[in-house]
Amino acid sequence: MFTETFKKYSWEQEQVSLYAKTATDVQNALRKNKRSYEDFKALISPAASPFLEHMALLSHQETKKRFGKTIQLYAPLYLSNECQNICTYCGFSLDNKIPRKTLTTVELLQEIAALKEMGYQHVLLVTGEAQQLVGMDYFRKMLPVVKKHFAHIAMEVQPLDAPNYQELHALGVNAILVYQETYHEEDYKLHHPKGKKSNFVYRLEAPDRIGGAGIHKIGLGALLGLDDWRTDSAFTALHLQYLEKYYWRSKFSISFPRLRPHVGGLEPKSVINDRELVQLICAWRLFNNDLELSMSTRECETFRNNIIKLGITSISAGSKTNPGGYAVAPQSLEQFEIDDNRSPEEIAHVIRNAGYEPVWKDWDLVLQHTSL
Ligand code: SF4
Numbered sequence: 103m104f105t106e107t108f109k110k111y112s113w114e115q116e117q118v119s120l121y122a123k124t125a126t127d128v129q130n131a132l133r134k135n136k137r138s139y140e141d142f143k144a145l146i147s148p149a150a151s152p153f154l155e156h157m158a159l160l161s162h163q164e165t166k167k168r169f170g171k172t173i174q175l176y177a178p179l180y181l182s183n184e185c186q187n188i189c190t191y192c193g194f195s196l197d198n199k200i201p202r203k204t205l206t207t208v209e210l211l212q213e214i215a216a217l218k219e220m221g222y223q224h225v226l227l228v229t230g231e232a233q234q235l236v237g238m239d240y241f242r243k244m245l246p247v248v249k250k251h252f253a254h255i256a257m258e259v260q261p262l263d264a265p266n267y268q269e270l271h272a273l274g275v276n277a278i279l280v281y282q283e284t285y286h287e288e289d290y291k292l293h294h295p296k297g298k299k300s301n302f303v304y305r306l307e308a309p310d311r312i313g314g315a316g317i318h319k320i321g322l323g324a325l326l327g328l329d330d331w332r333t334d335s336a337f338t339a340l341h342l343q344y345l346e347k348y349y350w351r352s353k354f355s356i357s358f359p360r361l362r363p364h365v366g367g368l369e370p371k372s373v374i375n376d377r378e379l380v381q382l383i384c385a386w387r388l389f390n391n392d393l394e395l396s397m398s399t400r401e402c403e404t405f406r407n408n409i410i411k412l413g414i415t416s417i418s419a420g421s422k423t424n425p426g427g428y429a430v431a432p433q434s435l436e437q438f439e440i441d442d443n444r445s446p447e448e449i450a451h452v453i454r455n456a457g458y459e460p461v462w463k464d465w466d467l468v469l470q471h472t473s474l
Pocket of ligand 1: 185188192193229230231
C-alpha cells in the first residue's frame with residue numbers, strides 16, 4: 103500500500119527541498135528525456151517560473167507526439183448531492199442546509215438523453231458520500247442503465263472496499279477518480295472533521311484498491327489551494343510513481359481542481375494563479391508523457407482556450423455540477439461554480455479552431471480486453 107511509501111516522506115522536508123530548487127536544477131530537468139521525482143519538484147518550484155515558455159513548448163511537443171492533436175470531450179453527470187461528510191470546501195457538505203436530491207432511474211434516463219443529445223459518449227458519474235442512499239445497491243441499479251448509452255464510464259465516488267471496486271469493474275466502469283484533496287495529514291483532518299472521509303489513510307489507499315481491482319484508469323489529484331499547491335502536487339507525483347510501478351496495467355489521469363467559491367465559502371490557503379497553473383500542467387507532461395491531463399469547467403473561457411495546446415488531453419464542456427442539472431432540476435444547487443458556460447458544440451469549435459480534433463469517443467470494450 104502507498105501508506106508505507108508515504109510514511110517515508112515528511113511534508114515539511116519535501117516543502118523545504120522543493121522551494122530550495124535552483125535555476126540549475128530546472129535547466130538540468132529540462133535537458134533530460136526521462137525526468138525523476140526530484141526533476142518534477144524543480145519544474146513546479148518558483149525557480150522554474152522564468153523557464154515557462156520553454157516548458158510550454160516542450161510540453162506541447164511531448165503531448166503532440168504521444169496523443170496527436172486531439173482533445174477528448176466528457177461530461178460529468180451528478181447522481182446525487184446527498185453527503186454524510188463535512189468538507190470545509192464543498193457545497194454538498196452535510197452542514198450546508200440545501201435541498202438534497204438523488205436521481206431516480208427515470209430522472210437518470212432524462213439526464214442521459216440530454217447528454218446524448220449534446221453528443222457525449224464519455225461520462226463521469228459523480229456522487230456525494232452517503233452509503234445508504236448512493237452506495238453499492240444504488241450503483242448496481244444505475245450502472246447497467248448508464249452502460250447502455252455510453253462508450254466510457256468514469257466515476258468519482260466515495261472510496262470503497264476492494265470487492266466493491268471489483269464489482270464496479272464487472273459492471274463496466276472504466277475509470278475511477280479519487281482525489282486526496284491534500285496530502286498534508288494534519289490539515290486534511292481540519293478540512294474533514296466529520297464522516298467517513300475523515301479517515302485519511304482509507305482514502306490514501308483507495309487507488310491501491312482500485313488498481314488491485316483491475317480498473318483500467320485511475321484518476322488522481324489534489325484540491326489546489328487547500329494547502330501549499332506545490333507540495334501537494336509533489337506528493338501526488340510520488341503517489342503516481344508508486345501506483346505506476348505496482349499497477350502497471352492501469353492508465354492514469356491527473357486533474358487540477360482549484361478551490362472555487364461555494365455556499366459557506368473557504369478561502370484558499372495558497373492561491374495558484376493562472377501562470378502557475380500552466381507551469382504545473384506543463385511540469386506534469388514533462389514528468390510523464392503518457393498521462394491523461396484533464397481540465398474542467400471550473401476554469402474560465404480564456405484560460406481553457408489557451409491551455410488546449412499546452413498539454414491537456416481531455417476537457418469537459420457544458421457541465422452541470424448538480425444532480426438533475428441537464429434536464430430534471432436545472433436550478434438546484436451546484437457543487438462548485440462553473441466558470442466556462444459554453445456549450446459542448448462551442449468548445450468543439452474552439453478546439454477545431456486551435457487545429458485540434460475534438461474526440462467524442464475513443465474507447466470500446468474491446469480495447470479494454472486487448473489491453474489487459
Ligand atoms: S467533497 Fe465530496 S465528500 Fe466532501 S462534502 Fe462534498 S460531496 Fe461530500
